[in-house]
Amino acid sequence: MRFGNLGKKKIIISTILIFIIAMGLYLFLVGNNKRAVRDMVDLYIKAAQDRKFEIVYNYNAASQKQKLFILKGSDVNKADLFKKTYDEQKVLFDSVQLIFDPNIIWGEKSAFIPDMNYKIGMIAMERNIDNPTAFYRKRIDAVVEVEVEYTKKDTAPVFQDESVKKATYLIKMIHSRNITKAVKIMPVGDKWLFKGIVVKEGAVEHWPR
Numbered sequence: 055m056r057f058g059n060l061g062k063k064k065i066i067i068s069t070i071l072i073f074i075i076a077m078g079l080y081l082f083l084v085g086n087n088k089r090a091v092r093d094m095v096d097l098y099i100k101a102a103q104d105r106k107f108e109i110v111y112n113y114n115a116a117s118q119k120q121k122l123f124i125l126k127g128s129d130v131n132k133a134d135l136f137k138k139t140y141d142e143q144k145v146l147f148d149s150v151q152l153i154f155d156p157n158i159i160w161g162e163k164s165a166f167i168p169d170m171n172y173k174i175g176m177i178a179m180e181r182n183i184d185n186p187t188a189f190y191r192k193r194i195d196a197v198v199e200v201e202v203e204y205t206k207k208d209t210a211p212v213f214q215d216e217s218v219k220k221a222t223y224l225i226k227m228i229h230s231r232n233i234t235k236a237v238k239i240m241p242v243g244d245k246w247l248f249k250g251i252v253v254k255e256g257a258v259e260h261w262p263r
Contacts, residue, residue: 087246088177091196091227094246095174099200102166107147115247116159117143119233154211154218156252165202165223165251169209175199175222196227196246199254207261213253214260222257226250 094113101109111117124135150163178197200223204210210217226249
């Protein structure tokens, strides 16, 4: 009986140790992801501020998903399709005005302008429940808080019919391996992509009229 109890204790201890090691690995990977997410959000905001569309395009989930479908397709002239798609999106990006609408494509351009200061705040890593997987891969999304202050009323974006002075935005980031099921058979790299932006509820201050 003693040997039986000893064996059970070893199993329990081993299970606990495995759990602790697994959780430590999980937290380590999440920590690394947070740093990577922060760096990518910073890069994306600066690119949008400077109107560097090529960078914004390459780190936007929707545009990268579109590129993957072109790669997956049977069309021979993929280079022509890439250029056509890029040019079409560039026109849309250039046409975005200073009226912030999170529902339009490239709406983040109106939120991230040259005349502003910003601070990247809390980053929440979330399990992507729509894409379940094994213990830990890249099925993790991120939501990033960004506090923004616009320095000039006449260049500030308009939200709810008034010029914004300060706001907190919530930015959704997803990993490149999660943008479409097509990536299961295609190399997509290891990077975080901009998915979308909304205004945090109750976190907007308008310029006085």
